[in-house]
Amino acid sequence: MKIQRITYLSLGTNQGNKLENLQNAINLIADKAGAIQKISSVYKTTSWGFDGEDFFNICLKVTTYHPPEKLMTILLSIEKDLGRKRNDSNVYSDRNIDIDILLFDDEIIFSKTLIVPHEKMLERKFVLVPLVEIANNTFHPIAKKQLSVCLQNCSDTSEIILMNEQLKRPIPxxxxxxxxxxxxxxxxxxxxxxxxxxxxxxxxxxxxxxxxxxxxxxxxxxxxxxxxxxxxxxxxxxxxxxxxxxxxxxxxxxxxxxxxxxxxxxxxxxxxxxxxxxxxxxxxxxxxxxxxxxxxxxxxxxxxxxxxxxxxxxxxxxxxxxxxxxxxxxxxxxxxxxxxxxxxxxxxxxxxxxxxxxxxxxxxxxxxxxxxxx
Structure with a gap:
């Protein structure tokens, strides 16, 4: 029997049909990575760190039997399947899909390929707002605080707009x-x-x-x-x-x-x-x-x-x-x-x-x- 673990993912897109990009990513995650338990509302935010189109952002709660590094490999493959072309620089740019692992149970991971919890998540409202919507009482394993408290303490002042559009959760x-x-x-x-x-x-x-x-x-x-x-x-x-x-x-x-x-x-x-x-x-x-x-x-x-x-x-x-x-x-x-x-x-x-x-x-x-x- 495989052990199911809980992971929280952040998804963002600012190119093409943004809702379609998110739904396609959700469907592939359900097929290849794990069962999707919750999907947050869709939030619109301005581009972060560069001038570009507005982003649509969501967070997912997923149960998976894949270990963290394997899960990251699957998510990168999904990005590639959806047309994402990553570059080696750290410069922010437009993207049709971006998938990040925010939390993986209560684990703290520092490896060459993966850092969990995501090192920037507490600085970004476009991550914390949808995450708190579906994981209000979850603790950040390094900050040792509930995510709702982390959001209250977040210094990010950028505007985040709740959208009316709803995404479909694939039923396991x-x-x-x-x-x-x-x-x-x-x-x-x-x-x-x-x-x-x-x-x-x-x-x-x-x-x-x-x-x-x-x-x-x-x-x-x-x-x-x-x-x-x-x-x-x-x-x-x-x-x-x-x-x-x-x-x-x-x-x-x-x-x-x-x-x-x-x-x-x-x-x-x-x-x-x-x-x-x-x-x-x-x-x-x-x-x-x-x-x-x-x-x-x-x-x-x-x-x-x-x-x-x-x-x-x-x-x-x-x-x-x-x-x-x-x-x-x-x-x-x-x-x-x-x-x-x-x-x-x-x-x-x-x-x-x-x-x-x-x-x-x-x-x-x-x-x-x-x-x-x-």
Whole structure:
């Protein structure tokens, strides 16, 4: 589990569409740096230390798991992505975006690349006014005073004007959803994604306990004989696990990610069971399904059959090595039919056939952004 830290950032712009510049920076910070908890109002001030266009300034409260130096590197990259061209001189100049770290928890940092708290922040009203708006009672770790007191003691007499325009806060996944179920075919990567999301967002994770099922290896050796006990044991275990782990969801409003949804039991049963077995199984399933909490978002990871077979081979589970392409296609068709008939289930389908989200951060961020936009 990654440790989330609180940082306060200052953003300023005096070129082009200033509100758009700030919003674009906010969106990229939310995507790459951390979850944005608060955004101050927009304030207009005259340029500081040079003659130029007026600035629009804001401050952000952000939770991040990145260490300070890494966070600064990300912020500099965001500036670059937005067209900022820094020079090596200390002369102030026009800029389309400027992002500074003001505070990082209560840490005091003096390094070659970063000084925190920002050494000029107590001298500048265009920093302190928006910062106090969102962090009134926060202490400055060097001045040992609340920021509101620091603002009262600030000698800066420049005019700062409150603007009416409002910026949009990107809603973090864990605020938007309480429960996300990740599904996919055998070898699609659903467990890997669930673990990665749990780690990043400090989510409670529910993983299918397939490794403990004694019927699974036997099923792959003799499908006809062991299909019914396998599917019944999976159904009972999934029902018990989801019932227990989701029972307190509404009470505590915790963020939960699972690597399966109980409806997969019916999908696999349709493929593996004989007609009379399936009819009996369906009666049991319908009774249990009514009692299970439905996910706020159902994520289906699609991978083509060739990629699935490659993944299955690479992870090396002996009992899976004889899985046939047509079996995987039947499973996918089952999921496809399920998704098309569940009108009340909020679903997003993500094609991961050509990406490697486990080893490539950009691919992982692509998936997270797809989920955020759902």
């Amino acid at each position: 996944i864990y605020e938007k959803y309480n429960y996300i179920a990740i599904e996919g075919n055998i070898g699609a990567g659903k467990t890997s994604l669930a673990k990665m999301m749990s780690d990043e967002f400090n989510a409670k994770i529910i993983l299918e306990r397939f490794a403990d099922n004694p019927f699974l290896p036997k099923f792959y050796e003799d499908e006809e004989r062991f299909a019914f006990p396998l599917e019944m044991s999976f159904l009972a275990d999934r029902y018990q696990q989801l019932s227990d782990d989701l029972a307190q969801l509404d009470l505590f409003k915790s963020f939960v990610v699972s690597d399966y949804y109980i409806f997969k039991s019916l999908i696999f049963a349709q493929i593996t069971l004989q007609k009379d077995e399936y009819l009996l199984y369906r009666k049991m399933f319908d009774l249990m399904y009514k009692e299970i909490t439905k996910p706020d978002l159902y994520v289906y990871l699609y991978q083509n059959t060739d990629r699935l077979l490659e993944n299955i081979k690479n992870r090396g589970r002996a009992y899976e090595q004889n899985i046939k392409p047509d079996y995987l296609q039947k499973i996918h068709d089952g999921y496809k039919n399920f998704i098309s008939t569940q009108q009340d289930l909020n679903t997003v389908i993500i094609d991961v056939s050509e990406i490697d989200f486990v080893n490539n951060t950009e691919d992982y961020n692509f998936i997270i952004n797809q989920i955020k936009q759902s």
